[in-house]
Amino acid sequence: MKKLFFVSALTLFSMSAFAQDDAANKVVVDQFRKDKEKSDKDLSDPKSSAKASYWMERAKLYENIALQGSEVDSSAAKTSLEAYKKVVELDKTKKGEPGKSAKEAENVIAGGEGTQLFNAFVKQGAEKYQAKNLTGALEMFTAAQEINKKDTLASLYGGIAAQQLDKKDVAKTQFEKYAANGGKDPSVFYGLAQLYREEKNFDKAIEALNMGLKQAPDNKDLKAEVVNILLASGNESKAISELEALAQADPKNIQNVVNLAILYDNMQRTAADSVKQLSAKMGSGSKSAASLTKNLEAEKGKIEVYDGEVKRISALIKKQPKNADLKRQLAEVNTKKKETLATIATMEGEVKTATEAAASSASSGSEQKLNDLKAKQKDASDKAIANYKKALEIDGANYDALYNLGVFYFNEAVQLKGEVDNMNMTEYQQRGKEVEGRVCGKFKKAKPYFEKAIQAKDEAEAKENLTTVNGVLEQFAGKGVACVEE
Structure with missing residues (x-):
């Protein structure tokens, strides 16, 4: 402040x-x-x-x-x-x-x-x-x-x-x-906005900054603080609009372009998290129904076993009508069959409920919501990359743009690697190598950005990420995986 x-x-x-x-x-x-x-x-x-x-x-x-x-x-x-x-x-x-x-x-x-x-x-x-x-x-x-x-x-x-x-x-x-008496010093309006921001009165903070901008329309600090307060208040869309206007009005101001890229980057990460959560929620319904159905079939299989035992023991009793032990065995089998039939009835109800829940999730618009989130993530990702690259056109040695772009591709690689980790053996044999090649390509794409970031500023975070990337690429090389850059 x-x-x-x-x-x-x-x-x-x-x-x-x-x-x-x-x-x-x-x-x-x-x-x-x-x-x-x-x-x-x-x-x-x-x-x-x-x-x-x-x-x-x-x-x-x-x-x-x-x-x-x-x-x-x-x-x-x-x-x-x-x-x-x-x-x-x-x-x-x-x-x-x-x-x-x-x-x-x-x-x-x-x-x-x-x-x-x-x-x-x-x-x-x-x-x-x-x-x-x-x-x-x-x-x-x-x-x-x-x-x-x-x-x-x-x-x-x-x-x-x-x-x-x-x-x-x-x-x-x-x-x-x-301010009411016509004061013009921008620092006063900035300070007033900070006082309101501290108490989370974001509307008054924005009002103070706008009063200052009437007195000093070109003041960059006041304009930038409008964006910061919009972000602090959770109004990300309005913050992006304000920052887009700043970047357009002053296209050579690299900080505005970098900040805009970061906003879109944050937006795509938030959307990605939402996609992951909703996908898991939708998948859990169908997985639950499938799992319960599998258990139900296993339980029904017991009835055949019990019927076979009843038939076998009954045949023995005909030959030995006075055998008390056979009669006891038959009673036990019939009791277990009765208990299993009750369990089957309960499980059938659970399967029905789970199946209806999965169908309800699909019909309630979850599928459309998921598609909308994926589209939002894609749009934000494209704009984040475009603005990071635009910043590097202004200054090829800008640490924030270099480092964040490296992290962007690094995170994409990690997310894609998660698909490989979740594959069963059959899936891996079908397409595991192909996906691993793309994972390798993402890590390879991140590498030069971390290298240039370190040249621009000797920061530990960039060094640590570069070390991780090099280690992963060595592992892929050892497995004979060819990197595929998209």
Whole structure:
């Protein structure tokens, strides 16, 4: 995440608007101290503190201290504001309307043209920030906004201070004010989007970025972050659309092309997983029915055995009608036959249920869904490869494009090898060698991309994959399998 930093403009407010040499400044500061002591002393005088004129003098004194002599009182702007409010309270005409001094004080409090109280708060806020008093700085910047509600400076600095204090809700409010008042700094909109992203409010994050793009339509960071947030929110299709537009607008920007390839790559992997799961689910129904049918036939085969035993024992009993052991054997066989017939009835029900479930799966659209997933996987695969190759046309040594394209073909080889592993002996004899040749071809296709990736950047992951590929190719060579590249 990008961090917002307090911009250098703050340092401007650390200098007096009336720059003087050190000696002259000392004289001014010393006078401020004397005047402050007198004003503070008169504060406890009931007669003085009851007059609007006293409060007006105090307000202007502390305002000047804030602007020119913060070493006398680092929070003088606050005292000045309180004094101006007191003037408004005390200076009333006989009709109860604001007097001349009250109107002047109201104009200052409202940030009227030519007034300096707003600057006094911002300056002392900047000084507190530089002194690492972030809480005090935020207080000053917030007060400044009350004086000039349309200003962007105090809301910008207030948001930065709040962010560093980890007061995220306050930071959002401050940055929202900055945006509403026409602020243009792209980093503010980026930072605001991050604050919303952290709380998974993706709609507000996108809204913040779009506000920033209105102010800075060509800002690449804001555009890229729109894509990142769309991905974080699970809106992959919209992210691809946005990235397609970025790649089209700036076709030489290799990062956009690589990111687009990665998105399509991720999409095809997700589709491949879904294909595998659905295929297994559909196959399990038919396999279950077949397995149960096989078991049922085996159980029915027992009846023939029992009938043969009944016939044999019955014939012996005719010859030996008083033989108790033969009678016992006949009873046992009849009992087992009866139990088997009951088992057969149960199994026939299970076979019927499994067969109906398999038929239901086929008729419920699973077949069509599987075909759609396979088409989606194929489309995403083609686009992933096309964009990886387009990136390599821009920069043939781009590590991400080289490595990911190698992984793409590597994974295809692994998936195809799974077919061979699942073959029975008959299937392998029929087409095992042919499929192995294609598997070998996929691994061979991946090899040069890993080699070039290592040349571009010496990364362990590429080295490990290359070692695996070389080992597999050696095994195929040892078996006499000819690699077939498609």
